[in-house]
Amino acid sequence: MLACDVDRTELDDFLDLIIRAFGTQPPDRVADIRANAVRRIADGRCLGVRDGGRLIAAASIIPMSQWWHGRSVPLAGISSVVVAPEDRGRSAGPLLMTAVLGRAAGRGMPLSMLHPVTAPPYRKVGYELAATTYWYTLPIQALRPLAPPGGAPVKLRRAGEADAADVIAVLDRVHAAAANAATWRLTISDGTAHAERAAATADAPRLTAGGLAALYAGTPTTTLRPAGLLTGPAGADAALDAAFACRPFALDSF
Numbered sequence: 703m704l705a706c707d708v709d710r711t712e713l714d715d716f717l718d719l720i721i722r723a724f725g726t727q728p729p730d731r732v733a734d735i736r737a738n739a740v741r742r743i744a745d746g747r748c749l750g751v752r753d754g755g756r757l758i759a760a761a762s763i764i765p766m767s768q769w770w771h772g773r774s775v776p777l778a779g780i781s782s783v784v785v786a787p788e789d790r791g792r793s794a795g796p797l798l799m800t801a802v803l804g805r806a807a808g809r810g811m812p813l814s815m816l817h818p819v820t821a822p823p824y825r826k827v828g829y830e831l832a833a834t835t836y837w838y839t840l841p842i843q844a845l846r847p848l849a850p851p852g853g854a855p856v857k858l859r860r861a862g863e864a865d866a867a868d869v870i871a872v873l874d875r876v877h878a879a880a881a882n883a884a885t886w887r888l889t890i891s892d893g894t895a896h897a898e899r900a901a902a903t904a905d906a907p908r909l910t911a912g913g914l915a916a917l918y919a920g921t922p923t924t925t926l927r928p929a930g931l932l933t934g935p936a937g938a939d940a941a942l943d944a945a946f947a948c949r950p951f952a953l954d955s956f
């Protein structure tokens with residue numbers, strides 16, 4: 703078995719692998735997969751594994767970026783990882799993923815991400831479960847009052863592919879602003895709390911964002927510390943526990 707670039711002449715074999723792994727696709731989806739594959743092959747972003755000249759595995763790289771503390775970092779989105787059913791269990795998957803990660807790194811993408819159907823083959827090459835995907839659905843009424851500052855509501859129109867660049871630019875500006883990144887100091891006194899930006903100091907306990915959320919919902923410091931959500935001096939732990947002690951509950955179910 704050898705890792706390779708999928709060749710343009712192997713398009714049908716590539717599609718066959720996809721369909722055997724993910725099931726029969728409607729004709730317009732097949733056309734999309736084919737068009738994407740042509741682009742990715744031409745750009746050296748479609749890798750595979752051959753065994754005796756036969757294509758037995760494939761995966762594609764989609765150049766993306768992820769925002770970390772207000773900085774955009776190139777990220778390889780790994781798509782359509784497939785091994786022919788009769789060739790599974792022979793380490794073609796890890797061989798393929800090692801080549802894919804090498805190609806991504808060579809193209810200046812230090813991060814990569816995928817949506818795994820199962821963890822073990824990806825853990826083998828260094829991945830770990832690290833994030834959640836959220837889908838938001840907005841009721842259309844929420845968009846109707848949208849207006850520029852001081853202006854009248856804008857007329858809505860149907861969005862199309864041509865709007866993608868603008869949407870991405872807006873999202874980038876939001877992430878770049880990273881309004882709540884950096885270090886904040888939390889002061890609690892007389893039943894009220896106040897958060898303000900401040901430089902980190904060595905003598906203060908430090909909570910991660912998730913740590914603060916957990917503390918707020920009543921998770922004790924003895925749980926936060928082993929999880930790495932609370933670090934630094936422990937002298938104020940009893941005070942934190944007292945200030946945030948509660949039995950959280952939600953009235954809404956959704």
Ligand SMILES: CC(C)(COP(=O)(O)OP(=O)(O)OC[C@H]1O[C@@H](n2cnc3c(N)ncnc32)[C@H](O)[C@@H]1OP(=O)(O)O)[C@@H](O)C(=O)NCCC(=O)NCCS
Pocket residue numbers: 723724782783784785786789790791792793794795796816817818819820821822823824826
């Ligand atoms: C997932 C897939 C790519 C793995 O490729 P593979 O070449 O069969 O991988 P290997 O069997 O060599 O697996 C490597 C390790 O992962 C484990 N593994 C593989 N598939 C697994 C599964 N479905 N569940 C749990 N463990 C699995 C193997 O046991 C092996 O671990 P080991 O070496 O400790 O025994 C392949 O099974 C496949 O194409 N599946 C269908 C399409 C698909 O779901 N793609 C993934 C999209 S994210």
